[in-house]
Amino acid sequence: MAYNKAREEKKWRLWKEAEEKQLRSLGVNEDDIEKLRVHDWAIFNSDRRYYQRVQETGTYLDELVEDTIQPEVKTVEDFLDSIENQHLYQVLIKVDRLTLQIALMKIQGYSTREIAVYLDITEKAVYRRMDRLKEKLKKFFE
Secondary structure, three states: OOOOHHHHHHHHHHHHHHHHHHHHHOOOOHHHHHHHHHHHHHHHHHHHHHHHHHHHHHHHHHHHHHHHOOOOOOOHHHHHHOOOOHHHHHHHHOOOHHHHHHHHHHHOOOOHHHHHHHHOOOHHHHHHHHHHHHHHHHHHHO
16 A cells, blocks of 8 residues: 555644644743744654655565465365466376375475375375376476
């Protein structure tokens, strides 16, 4: 969201009027109040320029990050949707869902033992399915 100069100035003016009212009630000289107002206005403008630049830079960086961040893959369907290479997609779409689930869990950092327990299969079955998937992918990359 961009820095709103008018809104910030309105907030500053309301704050400044309340401060000046309090200073007058305390008997402060009008010349001193005016000097303080000029000084505070200079500081406000300096801060406003700073926040406007920071906001512009932040907005640009936020847009850049949004463009580069890919959504977190949680399901096999999300995994398949995240594949940009059409040929690789065609290879993986032919693979059974259990093998794709194993591959997804490997990508997410699960160990072979954890995958086997979660999917209720043996560790050897996990290794074997990964080996078969590797063979299919080797053909793709050749």
